[in-house]
Amino acid sequence: MSYEIFDEEMEAIQRAEVFLESRNISSQVVEKAFKTLLKDYGKLFKSVKRLMRLSDRNEQKLKEVTTSLDEKNNMLEDLSGKLAKYLSPQVYELIFSGAKKVQLTTDRKKLTIFFSDIKDFTATTDDLEPEDITFLLNDYLTEMSEIALRYGATIDKFIGDAILIFFGDPATRGVREDAMACVQMAIEMQRHMMDIRTKWKEMGYTRPFHMRVGINTGFCNVGNFGSADRMDYTIIGGEVNLASRLEGVADPDGITLSHETYTLVNDFINAEKGESISVKGIRRKITPYKITGIFNDTNEERRFLRSDRNGIKIFVDFDKLDEESRSLAIDDMRAAIKRLSKLDEKTDNSE
Amino acid sequence: MDNIKINRTERSPDIDFNFQNNVFSIRGESYPEDVPAFFGPPISSLESYLDGVSEGNVEFNFELIYFNSTSAKVMMKLFDFLDETARKGVNIAINWFYESDDDNMEELGIEFGEDLEAAAFNLKPIEA
Known part of the structure; x- marks a missing residue:
């Protein structure tokens, strides 16, 4: 079913035409005035439809230009972003x-x-x-x-x-x-x-x-x-x-x-x-x-801690350690310190 | 009547009304800030002049690239007036120039021309 946006206006014209044909208007003066009014209404209706079409066309053109401008802008932004890397x-x-x-x-x-x-x-x-x-x-x-x-x-x-x-x-x-x-x-x-x-x-x-x-x-x-x-x-x-x-x-x-x-x-x-x-x-x-x-x-x-000696090698990248890794690293270090301390004690006792 | 010549601006068209030769032209883009103020004086002069003409040839050239809705209403009104003048016995020829690849302007010309009963209407494509 087609949808007619001007159905009311068209009906008004049709009703008026039917009324005119029925010859129910007693006065000739009124009939003439009614005819003129109907003609003007028809003309106005045509103008409105035409202007709406013009407006729609202009809007569509504007939309196309805007879209094309957006595309060009994006392209330019992308390009200038790339060029920026070649400049301070x-x-x-x-x-x-x-x-x-x-x-x-x-x-x-x-x-x-x-x-x-x-x-x-x-x-x-x-x-x-x-x-x-x-x-x-x-x-x-x-x-x-x-x-x-x-x-x-x-x-x-x-x-x-x-x-x-x-x-x-x-x-x-x-x-x-x-x-x-x-x-x-x-x-x-x-x-x-x-x-x-x-x-x-x-x-x-x-x-x-x-x-x-x-x-x-x-x-x-x-x-x-x-x-x-x-x-x-x-x-x-x-x-x-x-x-x-x-x-x-x-x-x-x-x-x-x-x-x-x-x-x-x-x-x-x-x-x-x-x-x-x-x-x-x-x-x-x-x-x-x-x-x-x-x-x-x-x-x-x-950022880094690095030690490379006989029997021990340490490399820590502090920026890379997340919370969990930090905690595990601390455990590792503690275990190492504990063993090193024990060895140290043994050496002291034997002396 | 003195000829009227208004040079185009970014928003308004050239108006060239030559009353001696009966050749009238509107060319360019039309979206003036105040459309009635722009078109009012030249079109009033044209109407007064043509009111006094009952025979002969009159040529009207439209060559528009873009116009807004209010300008369109002015054109439609002008078309009606020219058609009425033609009904009086004046040979009116309306030439609608448009760039050959501008479908939009061609369709608008066809629509504007379809109501004319007495005036001659000519679609004139020009190379873009």
């Missing part, structure tokens, strides 16, 4: 929020620059399979990036095993605060390297990485460099070279600062003055400062 989050935010124009412009800013690499990377990885090198390098870069982002750093780029990071752009907390954040980040990275090395050793990698870090504070050009078709948000200048040079003279597992950075953070760290060096592009002699200690050391607990 701050730079991504700057571009996608429209705050920074994507054009070849640069600013001169005072930044604190962090440069690191792996000591003897080529020699260390010489005997490794490419898959192992990929794993180690990605693991290392992932862990370091997580720390860097936590400190609000702008990760400029990875150059093989080297990392270039800066503080002070796009956002700055002040030159001193930026320098402090950078040094604190570097310290946490070196501490965390001890944990990662423990993990790698446990996985069978006998020659784990040792990182060297150089940090400098100075004026750099920061912004988009390259061509109008392919640009890179990066920093350039002699001060960047200096950070790289300081990294070159740093000890393995060490952090070396320039005098400029050292003066900004010397309330926080203890450093040893090194011999002056010359750096290409910088006229003045450079005095490196090697961090030897940290004031206010929070002595944070580390």
Whole structure:
């Protein structure tokens, strides 16, 4: 059975037509007026139906456009999410929020620059399979990036095993605060390297990485460099070279600062003055400062515990232990301590 | 009567009423904020002019990409008026231009044209 939404209106017209045909209208004037009214009603009814159809068509078109827009938006979101992984989050935010124009412009800013690499990377990885090198390098870069982002750093780029990071752009907390954040980040990275090395050793990698870090504070050009078709948000200048040079003279597992950075953070760290060096592009002699200690050391607990001695081997990954595993581990340890104590007592008694 | 020429905006169509040549055109998209305010003055002028015409040829061109319901009501009213004018003895030709792949605009043209009794109605597809 078909459903007619205008059945009442159609019935009204039919009733009126039947009434007109019955010739029950006594007055000719009334009959004429009734005819006109009926004609106008018919016309109005037609207009309403037509307008409703038009409205329905427009709505359908709008729905199609909205659906297509939604699909395009989802595609763009997905794409921008993928692209974001190739950019530092701050730079991504700057571009996608429209705050920074994507054009070849640069600013001169005072930044604190962090440069690191792996000591003897080529020699260390010489005997490794490419898959192992990929794993180690990605693991290392992932862990370091997580720390860097936590400190609000702008990760400029990875150059093989080297990392270039800066503080002070796009956002700055002040030159001193930026320098402090950078040094604190570097310290946490070196501490965390001890944990990662423990993990790698446990996985069978006998020659784990040792990182060297150089940090400098100075004026750099920061912004988009390259061509109008392919640009890179990066920093350039002699001060960047200096950070790289300081990294070159740093000890393995060490952090070396320039005098400029050292003066900004010397309330926080203890450093040893090194011999002056010359750096290409910088006229003045450079005095490196090697961090030897940290004031206010929070002595944070580390994630792994590892001990490998004759007759005992312990490896604990505290992050991986759930409540049940922790309880079982405690039982194991207690049983071991109990037996070790008994052995100790026996040794004492026999003496 | 002076010719009327209103340039299109994002929401309103071009209006080109040439009273000397009896050629009248509405082209573009039509969803003005205030439809009566937009169409009122040119259509009133057109009606006053055609009220005084009882013979000759009149060409009316519609070339619309999109229009809202209120604009549609204006068109229907205009079609009625043109049909009445044709009944007086004026040769009215209404040309309904639409992009050849726009089924929606073609169907609307057919619907608008089906009530005309005296005016000639021509569907004119144009290459998209």
